[in-house]
Amino acid sequence: MMERVLEGLVQLVLLLAVAPLLSGFIRTMKARLQMRRGPGVLQTYYELHKLLRKGMVIPDTASWLFSATPYILFVTTIAAGLMLPMVAAQAPLGIFGGALAVVYLLGLGRFFLALGGLDTGSSFGGLGSSREMTISALAEPAMMLAVFTVAIGANSTSLAEIARTAVAQEWRFLAPSQVLAFAALFVVLIAETGRIPVDNPATHLELTMIHEAMILEYSGPYLALIEWGASIKQLLLMVLLINCFWPFGLPAAWSATGALAGLAWLLFKLLLLACAVVLVETTNAKMRLFRVPELMAVAFTLGTLALVSTFLF
Amino acid sequence: MSPTLFNSALALWLAGAVAGLAGFRRPEWARLAGFGLALLGSLAAALAGWMGIAEGAAEWNLPSAVPLFSWTVRLDPLSSYFNLALGVVSAAVSLYSFGYLRGNRGNTGVLVFFYNILLLSLALVFSASNAFFFLLAWEAMALAAYCLVVFEHEKAQTRRAGVLFLIMSHAGTGLLLTAFLLLASAAGSLDFSTFRAALSSLPEWEQGAVFVMFFLGFGVKAGIIPLHVWLPEAHPVAPSNVSALMSGIVLKTGIYGIARVCFDFFEAPPVWAGMLVLTAGVVSALVGVLYALMENDLKRLLAYSSIENIGIILIGFGASLMFQALGHPSLAAIALAAGLCHTLNHAVFKSLLFLGAGSVLHSTHTRNMEEMGGLIRRMPVTALCFLVGSIAISGLPPLNGFISEWLTYQALLAGFGTTLSLTRVMFPAAGALLALTAALAAACFVKAFGITFLALPRSPKAAEAREASLSMRAGMAVLAAACVALGLGATWFVPVLDPITRQAFGVDVSQALITANGLVLSAGSTRGGTVSTAGMALAFLALAALPALLWLAWGRHGRRATGPTWDCGLPGLTADNEYTATAFSKALRMIFSALFKPRREIQAEYEVSPYYPTAIRFESEIEPAFEKHFYDPLKLWILAMANRARAVQAGSIQAYLAYIFVTLIGLLLFGVRG
Numbered sequence: 001m002m003e004r005v006l007e008g009l010v011q012l013v014l015l016l017a018v019a020p021l022l023s024g025f026i027r028t029m030k031a032r033l034q035m036r037r038g039p040g041v042l043q044t045y046y047e048l049h050k051l052l053r054k055g056m057v058i059p060d061t062a063s064w065l066f067s068a069t070p071y072i073l074f075v076t077t078i079a080a081g082l083m084l085p086m087v088a089a090q091a092p093l094g095i096f097g098g099a100l101a102v103v104y105l106l107g108l109g110r111f112f113l114a115l116g117g118l119d120t121g122s123s124f125g126g127l128g129s130s131r132e133m134t135i136s137a138l139a140e141p142a143m144m145l146a147v148f149t150v151a152i153g154a155n156s157t158s159l160a161e162i163a164r165t166a167v168a169q170e171w172r173f174l175a176p177s178q179v180l181a182f183a184a185l186f187v188v189l190i191a192e193t194g195r196i197p198v199d200n201p202a203t204h205l206e207l208t209m210i211h212e213a214m215i216l217e218y219s220g221p222y223l224a225l226i227e228w229g230a231s232i233k234q235l236l237l238m239v240l241l242i243n244c245f246w247p248f249g250l251p252a253a254w255s256a257t258g259a260l261a262g263l264a265w266l267l268f269k270l271l272l273l274a275c276a277v278v279l280v281e282t283t284n285a286k287m288r289l290f291r292v293p294e295l296m297a298v299a300f301t302l303g304t305l306a307l308v309s310t311f312l313f
Numbered sequence: 314m315s316p317t318l319f320n321s322a323l324a325l326w327l328a329g330a331v332a333g334l335a336g337f338r339r340p341e342w343a344r345l346a347g348f349g350l351a352l353l354g355s356l357a358a359a360l361a362g363w364m365g366i367a368e369g370a371a372e373w374n375l376p377s378a379v380p381l382f383s384w385t386v387r388l389d390p391l392s393s394y395f396n397l398a399l400g401v402v403s404a405a406v407s408l409y410s411f412g413y414l415r416g417n418r419g420n421t422g423v424l425v426f427f428y429n430i431l432l433l434s435l436a437l438v439f440s441a442s443n444a445f446f447f448l449l450a451w452e453a454m455a456l457a458a459y460c461l462v463v464f465e466h467e468k469a470q471t472r473r474a475g476v477l478f479l480i481m482s483h484a485g486t487g488l489l490l491t492a493f494l495l496l497a498s499a500a501g502s503l504d505f506s507t508f509r510a511a512l513s514s515l516p517e518w519e520q521g522a523v524f525v526m527f528f529l530g531f532g533v534k535a536g537i538i539p540l541h542v543w544l545p546e547a548h549p550v551a552p553s554n555v556s557a558l559m560s561g562i563v564l565k566t567g568i569y570g571i572a573r574v575c576f577d578f579f580e581a582p583p584v585w586a587g588m589l590v591l592t593a594g595v596v597s598a599l600v601g602v603l604y605a606l607m608e609n610d611l612k613r614l615l616a617y618s619s620i621e622n623i624g625i626i627l628i629g630f631g632a633s634l635m636f637q638a639l640g641h642p643s644l645a646a647i648a649l650a651a652g653l654c655h656t657l658n659h660a661v662f663k664s665l666l667f668l669g670a671g672s673v674l675h676s677t678h679t680r681n682m683e684e685m686g687g688l689i690r691r692m693p694v695t696a697l698c699f700l701v702g703s704i705a706i707s708g709l710p711p712l713n714g715f716i717s718e719w720l721t722y723q724a725l726l727a728g729f730g731t732t733l734s735l736t737r738v739m740f741p742a743a744g745a746l747l748a749l750t751a752a753l754a755a756a757c758f759v760k761a762f763g764i765t766f767l768a769l770p771r772s773p774k775a776a777e778a779r780e781a782s783l784s785m786r787a788g789m790a791v792l793a794a795a796c797v798a799l800g801l802g803a804t805w806f807v808p809v810l811d812p813i814t815r816q817a818f819g820v821d822v823s824q825a826l827i828t829a830n831g832l833v834l835s836a837g838s839t840r841g842g843t844v845s846t847a848g849m850a851l852a853f854l855a856l857a858a859l860p861a862l863l864w865l866a867w868g869r870h871g872r873r874a875t876g877p878t879w880d881c882g883l884p885g886l887t888a889d890n891e892y893t894a895t896a897f898s899k900a901l902r903m904i905f906s907a908l909f910k911p912r913r914e915i916q917a918e919y920e921v922s923p924y925y926p927t928a929i930r931f932e933s934e935i936e937p938a939f940e941k942h943f944y945d946p947l948k949l950w951i952l953a954m955a956n957r958a959r960a961v962q963a964g965s966i967q968a969y970l971a972y973i974f975v976t977l978i979g980l981l982l983f984g985v986r987g
Contacts, residue, residue, distance in 0.1 A: 012859075052863060055872035061769055061886065062878075063689045065700075075856045079849060095833055096848035100722055101710060103748075105849070108709040111755055118763035118892065122878045126892020129763065133756035134900040137749065144748035148741045152729050157722070157842030217878055221868040225860060293904045300745075307741050 007254045008082060008092035014263070015081040019231040020044035022238070022270060029278040044231065048224050056220025061121035069116035070218065070225035073109040077229045080105035081236045085243050087262035088254045089163040098157040099147045102240070103140075106192075106233060110136055113226070117214035124206065128213025131289065135191055135198065135210065138296035143188045145303025149181040150244045152310055159240075163247045173245050180306035182245045186276075187299035189241060193234040195277060197287040198295065208286055235270075242269045315388060316371050318361035319396070319440070323375075325354030326433040333426030340421035344414050347425030351432060352407040358436055359400025365393030366812055372442065385504070387442030390812035391577070394653060395439040395569045398660045401795065402561040403432050409668050409788025410554045412781065413675060424464055424552065431457040431558065438566050444493040444503040448486070451566070455482045458563055461555040462547045474546035481543040485533030489570075492526035495519065496578070508578045520579075524586050527574040528593075535567025536620045537627070538597040539939045544620060545604070549612035549680065553671020556612060560619045561664030568626055568656055575634055576649065576817040584638040588739065591631025595743050598624025598750040603908060606757045606901055607935050609894040610680045611670045614761055615663065618706065621750060622659040625721065626652045628743055632724050635739075637818065639731045643825050644724060646814035647836070650822040651720035653810055658713040658799060662705040665792035666761075669699035672781035672789070673765060677774045682761070682894040687770035691778040696766045698789035703758035705796040708751045711846035711853075713799035716834070718751060719844050723836035753901070760897045769888040801847045804834055895933060902935065910936035 031038020117125035154165035249265035251258030329350035336343025375384035437450035463475035500511030601620030608614035629652025636645035705712035728740030770776040808823035917926040
């Protein structure tokens with residue numbers, strides 16, 4: 001029992017600590033690729049530290065929901081993160097839910113974030129909420145198809161089971177169904193984390209904002225919780241992608257050495273995946289909002305093909 | 314025990330109806346006595362249902378005034394389950410009605426009478442075990458519902474909706490009647506218990522015809538697309554307590570009928586039957602939620618969302634039928650449990666949402682969301698209850714909607730391995746579309762809750778709204794608590810379904826589903842997916858310490874001030890700056906424009922330059938596809954046929970006598986031949 005708690009705490013610390021680092025790394029890499037010097041890798045930590053110490057201004061039009069949203073978002077995202085195999089195939093809270101629960105917990109956070117955007121009464125908040133709900137709705141079926149593809153392979157929606165199956169069949173990630181599902185999930189990752197070409201995390205231009213528009217009125221510690229939550233969500237989706245398709249080096253159960261090795265592998269693969277995201281971000285321009293459905297349709301088609309090819313090959 | 318309780322529920326409702334009649338001239342008296350008796354009857358029915366599921370089948374005759382004819386009531390687990398849903402929902406709705414109808418301008422006595430009759434006939438529909446009796450109760454239910462729908466008959470829209478409801482309902486009943494007659498002539502009896510044997514003796518195509526007729530007939534009542542057109546018209550115009558009952562329970566009579574036919578009358582339905590139900594479910598779910606998203610009328614939005622949820626229930630049923638046909642009884646049990654679970658869950662949260670909408674309507678006198686806003690401050694309890702309902706209906710954890718959707722996904726996912734034919738692609742495809750539906754439903758209820766309750770009031774009516782009265786709040790709170798309890802206590806609730814799946818497939822669903830101290834639901838195999846809503850709730854509580862720690866470490870020094878929202882430099886933020894309901898769904902309206910065919914018209918009047926308009930008129934509408942492309946041509950065709958038929962109605966008595974004579978000869982010949 002104590003071991004379980006310890007594993008949970010370790011994963012909790014990893015989630016909290018690695019997520020800002022990953023965001024910082026992506027920002028630095030992006031700047032380098034654009035021939036800028038950019039902020040340091042640790043910049044996100046500094047920002048969180050700064051925001052947490054600051055005071056905040058609550059809009060006078062907002063209700064209790066506005067204040068509850070950052071907490072709900074933060075807690076649900078971390079709960080989802082604890083259901084994920086990270087440095088070992090056994091997830092600390094894996095028994096409480098698998099792939100479906102993770103997707104729906106993120107949905108719960110998004111539900112409240114969208115309400116928080118509407119609660120401010122400004123048109124920006126509503127605009128962001130509307131776009132966020134629209135895009136996530138379109139991304140959902142593609143994500144589910146990709147999840148179904150791996151779940152059918154493992155005969156289970158338990159993420160630990162999926163990861164173990166993938167470890168057991170080393171070269172399976174080269175199978176057409178896996179490649180296609182990976183591609184679908186990668187597109188979903190871009191959309192869900194609000195990256196170019198779907199959304200631009202660095203913009204505050206009203207025509208193009210999605211995520212930033214929703215959280216425009218948040219400040220101080222609330223903003224810190226939301227930003228931290230968003231970076232944890234990004235980490236979570238990347239880890240999901242890695243451990244479902246390419247869990248090479250992932251130990252089946254927790255042990256001190258195994259977890260360390262697993263962590264080293266995970267960080268290495270996160271680096272690679274982050275580089276891929278950076279490449280996509282720097283080589284693409286942001287899409288018009290009404291071109292995004294086409295991108296999601298591509299992801300959906302990839303997911304469908306992945307599913308169909310599970311029994312063709 | 315349950316027969317006694319059930320009989321007393323019937324008696325209490327009958328007494329409630331009598332109280333309504335007696336209180337024709339004393340509305341306050343009728344309200345208190347009528348809803349008091351309805352509440353007691355509902356509690357008795359809920360208890361009868363709860364105990365009846367476990368007790369097994371009981372059959373008895375109600376006192377009959379008609380010679381040679383028996384009113385046979387049979388409470389098997391399936392009937393009891395629907396009685397449980399009826400009792401729970403109607404108890405909360407009756408409680409709510411005390412406050413809702415205080416100071417009502419219409420005739421409360423009449424409402425009370427039909428309300429109690431509706432409850433009575435609903436219980437009989439769920440329990441009748443004889444085709445004639447069933448159809449009688451079915452008709453009584455339809456007529457009582459009609460009278461309640463047109464309660465506010467001074468509005469033309471209400472009367473139109475009532476007529477549409479009546480026509481569609483009777484078209485459905487016609488199909489049911491035909492199907493029952495076919496069955497009865499094969500069985501030589503009107504008893505439900507004889508139908509199973511009779512059906513398997515019929516040739517295959519006749520079995521198919523009976524199935525399709527039952528499915529369409531019950532589908533009208535359930536609101537399956539494209540038979541749904543009456544639903545978004547009739548449900549919103551009824552008084553809100555009745556709307557809650559209509560969407561929560563009356564729709565479920567269609568679901569009950571389909572379940573009765575699929576899992577009782579048919580021993581082994583063909584695979585295509587399951588595919589038909591699954592497809593109808595997916596289409597209803599997706600199209601229903603898309604139309605719901607476009608609505609700005611709060612109650613119409615909820616009505617369309619009912620279509621969506623009926624679709625989700627049918628996905629479970631359809632999958633169950635397919636598994637049964639493919640020879641996987643334990644999977645069939647899981648899928649059936651998913652559908653039945655969603656039946657009760659939807660009954661609970663949809664009636665909660667309609668009651669919430671009723672409270673809003675009661676205090677703002679509008680159903681138009683564009684005139685609402687900011688109600689969370691004026692009506693905090695209503696807002697909280699509506700929020701709980703919105704989270705539950707969006708299928709988000711840890712509330713009850715999540716459980717039924719999770720079970721549905723598990724069933725669909727397991728379905729992929731049941732067969733080698735191409736039909737297996739249907740399961741994950743249905744799962745993906747279910748995911749789309751659920752995500753759209755979340756968007757829909759962000760809109761419904763956000764526009765109605767958050768930010769600034771958009772009209773003086775909303776600014777002066779008052780919180781609902783105590784009994785109304787109590788009614789909503791009961792249902793909100795039920796949403797939470799059914800969500801967190803899923804592992805305690807699922808075994809309740811055991812007798813039903815045992816009766817249908819000989820398999821206990823809880824054996825396939827519950828592991829680890831009864832806290833975790835697991836799907837099928839030992840390695841299958843697991844979920845625990847109670848565990849999630851505990852994790853939330855434990856993790857809540859984290860923000861608290863952060864606050865202790867950093868946040869307590871920061872000041873917390875309130876200030877105005879950024880208004881783009883305009884002089885002060887007003888409700889005009891807010892995003893509207895129309896704007897919220899604009900993106901999806903554009904993306905799905907192939908379905909909606911949106912049309913908008915902007916007229917601006919100006920004096921000097923078009924950039925400084927003095928008045929603007931904006932009109933936007935979407936095309937009602939099913940009405941325009943199916944029902945309108947049908948209506949024209951019927952009218953044209955009627956016109957042609959007028960040729961035989963020459964108006965001369967001789968011709969009519971000749972018709973009678975020819976018919977008589979024809980019937981005689983038919984009789985001699987038979």
